[in-house]
Amino acid sequence: MMTSHSRIRHPDDPALTELCDELSELTPSLEADDAWPAHQLQQCGRSGVFEWFVDTQWGGQAWNEADVIRGYLRLSAACLTTTFIITQRTAACRRLASTDNAWVRDTCVPALLRGDHFATVGISHLTTSRRHLARPALAATLRDDAVILDGFSPWVTGAAYANWIVIGATLQDDRQVLLAVPRDLPGVVVLPPWRLLGVSASQTGPVTFEQAVVPRKWLLAGPTDNVMQAGAGGTSGGLQTSTLATGLADTAITYLELEGRQRPELERVCQSLRSQWTRLRDDLLEAAGGTGACSAEQLRTRANSLVLRATQSALAAAKGTGYVVSHPVGRWCREALFFLVWSCPQGVLQAGLCELAGLSG
Ligand SMILES: Cc1cc2nc3c(=O)[nH]c(=O)nc-3n(C[C@H](O)[C@H](O)[C@H](O)COP(=O)(O)OP(=O)(O)OC[C@H]3O[C@@H](n4cnc5c(N)ncnc54)[C@H](O)[C@@H]3O)c2cc1C
Numbered sequence: 001m002m003t004s005h006s007r008i009r010h011p012d013d014p015a016l017t018e019l020c021d022e023l024s025e026l027t028p029s030l031e032a033d034d035a036w037p038a039h040q041l042q043q044c045g046r047s048g049v050f051e052w053f054v055d056t057q058w059g060g061q062a063w064n065e066a067d068v069i070r071g072y073l074r075l076s077a078a079c080l081t082t083t084f085i086i087t088q089r090t091a092a093c094r095r096l097a098s099t100d101n102a103w104v105r106d107t108c109v110p111a112l113l114r115g116d117h118f119a120t121v122g123i124s125h126l127t128t129s130r131r132h133l134a135r136p137a138l139a140a141t142l143r144d145d146a147v148i149l150d151g152f153s154p155w156v157t158g159a160a161y162a163n164w165i166v167i168g169a170t171l172q173d174d175r176q177v178l179l180a181v182p183r184d185l186p187g188v189v190v191l192p193p194w195r196l197l198g199v200s201a202s203q204t205g206p207v208t209f210e211q212a213v214v215p216r217k218w219l220l221a222g223p224t225d226n227v228m229q230a231g232a233g234g235t236s237g238g239l240q241t242s243t244l245a246t247g248l249a250d251t252a253i254t255y256l257e258l259e260g261r262q263r264p265e266l267e268r269v270c271q272s273l274r275s276q277w278t279r280l281r282d283d284l285l286e287a288a289g290g291t292g293a294c295s296a297e298q299l300r301t302r303a304n305s306l307v308l309r310a311t312q313s314a315l316a317a318a319k320g321t322g323y324v325v326s327h328p329v330g331r332w333c334r335e336a337l338f339f340l341v342w343s344c345p346q347g348v349l350q351a352g353l354c355e356l357a358g359l360s361g
Contacts, residue, residue, distance in 0.1 A: 007048040009061070011070035019047050020078035027079045030201035031331065036161060037201055040082040041089075045115020049075070053090045058097050058105070059113045065288035069243050073281065076247025077254075080335050081199045083247070084342075087240055088157040088202075092119035092166040096180060099220040104180050108164055119164040119180075122153030122207055126168040126176060126228055128343055129154050138209060140169035140177050142223065146216055147177060149187070149209035157204045159183065159190040165207060166220065168227060177222035179214050187212030198335035238296050239288055242303035245339045246280055249307040252314040252332050253277055259317050266317060273310050280306060301351040304339045311336040 005022075008015045023040055030037055044050065052071055054060025063071065076083040089112070096108045096119065111117035124130075125137035138151035149169055156165060164180045165188075171177065181188060193205035221227050253273045260266035280302055286292035287299060294302075311332040315322045322329040340352060354360070 136170035
């Protein structure tokens with residue numbers, strides 16, 4: 001096993017191939033109970049992956065969005081779980097780097113870029129989770145010196161490993177705040193993570209806040225309406241989710257292509273899936289470059305459809321052998337289901353349901 005990597009400076013860097021080979025080799029180990037990819041994240045940190053997403057003025061490499069997509073495609077094809085965790089870490093890091101609160105930025109961002117600290121986000125209750133309920137999941141009350149949090153954030157990836165959790169909460173007048181909450185603050189309780197259909201090693205679960213007193217110095221944004229739209233740093237649910245689905249689809253199609261070398265009946269299937277994959281990748285890169293004709297939602301709908309079809313085609317080609325738990329195709333199928341639910345906008349959800357129901361749209 002490789003133990004050190006040189007810094008990755010661009011998506012065609014041979015160091016990225018080296019890192020992906022190692023991630024791919026370690027992926028099956030993440031199926032174990034209580035697994036957490038500490039070593040994988042450490043290797044990503046040493047390779048400079050965490051710098052891709054952060055502006056040079058804060059010590060990052062500031063890759064452009066198309067290069068980030070190229071990088072994420074490679075990482076997610078190698079290990080979806082590690083890459084998913086990196087997206088949540090990055091979402092937190094971007095919010096911390098883009099805040100006007102210089103104290104928080106200087107406290108958190110250098111430590112995150114070094115890779116020896118971890119941050120995550122609990123924001124879904126402001127965007128795609130618990131939106132149909134009358135009361136906000138997590139209530140905030142302002143005091144002169146602090147924000148009091150009461151309630152819970154239903155989905156927080158890697159919370160038990162986080163030094164800081166970027167948390168959104170709602171005031172009584174419906175305005176919202178965004179805070180960096182130290183995980184060891186009194187009143188912050190990380191509940192045991194869910195056992196999931198896939199990406200269980202992301203250690204995702206709820207975090208409760210029992211009248212937690214968060215000093216005002218941790219305030220990142222707000223109070224304001226729609227705090228997730230305020231300021232820079234928010235790309236959650238944009239192109240990156242589609243990119244990770246496309247990366248996983250690549251793994252499944254590559255498997256089919258290898259099988260197809262000895263099985264001519266797979267040839268047409270491989271060609272069709274690969275040409276859909278190539279078009280999707282090109283459209284993602286165009287969208288990232290600002291020149292594409294497809295919306296983020298259209299790309300996500302196509303990515304969801306392709307990853308489900310590609311992974312299930314791989315299972316069908318692997319036959320009963322692929323249905324044995326130790327074979328990777330079953331894991332890919334379970335991981336593909338994640339894209340039906342992760343940060344899924346209503347329009348994409350509806351389009352997916354129509355496809356499954358055999359409706360035209
Ligand atoms: C593995 C995983 C990791 C995640 N990691 C993170 C993370 O790190 N940070 C983060 O912020 N988010 C994270 N998320 C959250 C994610 O992005 C979505 O917000 C989440 O999947 C939405 O699902 P929900 O069950 O909470 O949705 P909800 O909309 O709350 O649905 C819950 C239930 O409510 C019912 N329901 C839904 N809609 C309606 C309606 N309109 N009327 C009546 N009843 C309804 C249904 O029975 C449904 O099962 C993660 C999700 C998963 C699955």
